[in-house]
Amino acid sequence: MxxxxxxxxxxxxxxxxxxxxxxxxxxxxxxxxxxxxxxxxxxxxxxxxxxxxxxxxxxxxxxxxxxxxxxxxxxxxxxxxxxxRELAGLPDEHAVVRLGWFASAGAGLVPRALAALRETHPAISVVTREGSTPALVRALRAGTLDLAVIAAAPPFRPPDSETPALVVRTLVERGLCVAVPAAHPLARGEFVEIADLHGQRWIAGTGDDRVMGVWPGLDERPEIAHTARDWLAKLQLVAAGCGITTAPASLAPVAPAGVRVLPVRGGPSEQRRLQLARMPGPQPEAAGRVAEALRVAAMEAGA
Known part of the structure; x- marks a missing residue:
C-alpha cells in the first residue's frame, strides 16, 4: 500500500x-x-x-x-x-488565527489582547480555546493551534522534548502569590511570610494544573481541604473562607470580592513565566499580529 x-x-x-x-x-x-x-x-x-x-x-x-x-x-x-468552505460560498478564513491558552491567562491577558486587536486589526479573527500546557503543546504539534499561551516553572525547561523545538517567547516573568480570604489573618498586610503558610488549609489543583494549588516546597504534609480544576472555583472557595491557594499575580485584578492575592516573602522566590509558543518556520502575518498584541498586553498589565 x-x-x-x-x-x-x-x-x-x-x-x-x-x-x-x-x-x-x-x-x-x-x-x-x-x-x-x-x-x-x-x-x-x-x-x-x-x-x-x-x-x-x-x-x-x-x-x-x-x-x-x-x-x-x-x-x-x-x-x-x-x-x-470556498465551494460552499463561505468567507475565506485565511485571516483566522487559532490561539490556545491555559486557564489563568484567559482571566485577563487574552481578553485584553483580543480587545486591543479588534481596534487595530479588525479583519483578523481569533478562535481560542483553553487547555493545560501539555495539551496545548500537543495541539501545536498536531497543527490545530497556531499559537499557545503556556505556563512555565523553574528550571524553565523546553515545553517538550520533541523535534523540531518549538519557538518559545517569554511574555512576562513574575513571582507566584497566594490567594487568601479578605478576613483571614494573613490578609492584614501587603505580603505573606512563608513561615506563616505552615498549618494552613489548602485548595489544590488537579491534573496538569501546576500554578494554583499548594505552595511549592513546604516542609510539611499540607492539609488539602478541597481540590478543583477551575481557577474561578478555587478563588470562590477562598472567598468563602474554605482555605488558601497559590495564584499568579495576574489574577489579582480579577479576583472575586473577598479575596486578596498577595506576594510571599522569606523564602526562595517562586518565579513563573508566561510564554507564547508556536511551531518553527515562517509565521503568517495575522499570527504575528496576535503575538504582538499578547506581548503588548502582557507588558502593559504586568500580566
Whole structure:
C-alpha cells in the first residue's frame, strides 16, 4: 500500500490522537470506539510503511515518521477544509488565527489582547480555546493551534522534548502569590511570610494544573481541604473562607470580592513565566499580529 492511499479520515484520526495524547481521548473526542481509532492508525501505518506512534504506559508519543505525517496531515486537512468552505460560498478564513491558552491567562491577558486587536486589526479573527500546557503543546504539534499561551516553572525547561523545538517567547516573568480570604489573618498586610503558610488549609489543583494549588516546597504534609480544576472555583472557595491557594499575580485584578492575592516573602522566590509558543518556520502575518498584541498586553498589565 502506498501512502497516497491514506484516507482523509485516517489523517483526521491521527491528528486527533497526536493532539489528545491517547487513543482513548481521541476516540471520545471523535465519537468513535477505541478499536475504530486503532484500525485507522494501523491502516495509516501500513500506508506509511513505518510505525507512527510509540505506545507507552501513559499514552502515545509520535515517532520521527509520525512527526512528519502529522505536520503534513495538518496542511492537507486545512487545505481540504478551505476548499470545502470556498465551494460552499463561505468567507475565506485565511485571516483566522487559532490561539490556545491555559486557564489563568484567559482571566485577563487574552481578553485584553483580543480587545486591543479588534481596534487595530479588525479583519483578523481569533478562535481560542483553553487547555493545560501539555495539551496545548500537543495541539501545536498536531497543527490545530497556531499559537499557545503556556505556563512555565523553574528550571524553565523546553515545553517538550520533541523535534523540531518549538519557538518559545517569554511574555512576562513574575513571582507566584497566594490567594487568601479578605478576613483571614494573613490578609492584614501587603505580603505573606512563608513561615506563616505552615498549618494552613489548602485548595489544590488537579491534573496538569501546576500554578494554583499548594505552595511549592513546604516542609510539611499540607492539609488539602478541597481540590478543583477551575481557577474561578478555587478563588470562590477562598472567598468563602474554605482555605488558601497559590495564584499568579495576574489574577489579582480579577479576583472575586473577598479575596486578596498577595506576594510571599522569606523564602526562595517562586518565579513563573508566561510564554507564547508556536511551531518553527515562517509565521503568517495575522499570527504575528496576535503575538504582538499578547506581548503588548502582557507588558502593559504586568500580566
Amino acid at each position: 502506498a501512502f497516497t492511499d491514506a484516507s482523509l479520515t485516517a489523517l483526521r484520526v491521527f491528528r486527533e490522537v497526536a493532539e489528545r495524547g491517547t487513543l482513548t481521548a481521541a476516540a471520545t473526542a471523535l465519537g468513535y470506539t477505541q478499536s475504530a481509532v486503532s484500525r485507522q492508525i494501523a491502516a495509516l501505518e501500513r500506508a506509511a510503511g513505518a510505525p507512527l506512534l510509540e505506545r507507552r504506559h501513559d499514552g502515545v508519543r509520535l515517532t520521527p515518521a509520525g512527526r512528519v505525517v502529522v505536520r503534513r496531515a495538518a496542511s492537507v486537512i486545512d487545505q481540504i477544509d478551505a476548499t470545502a
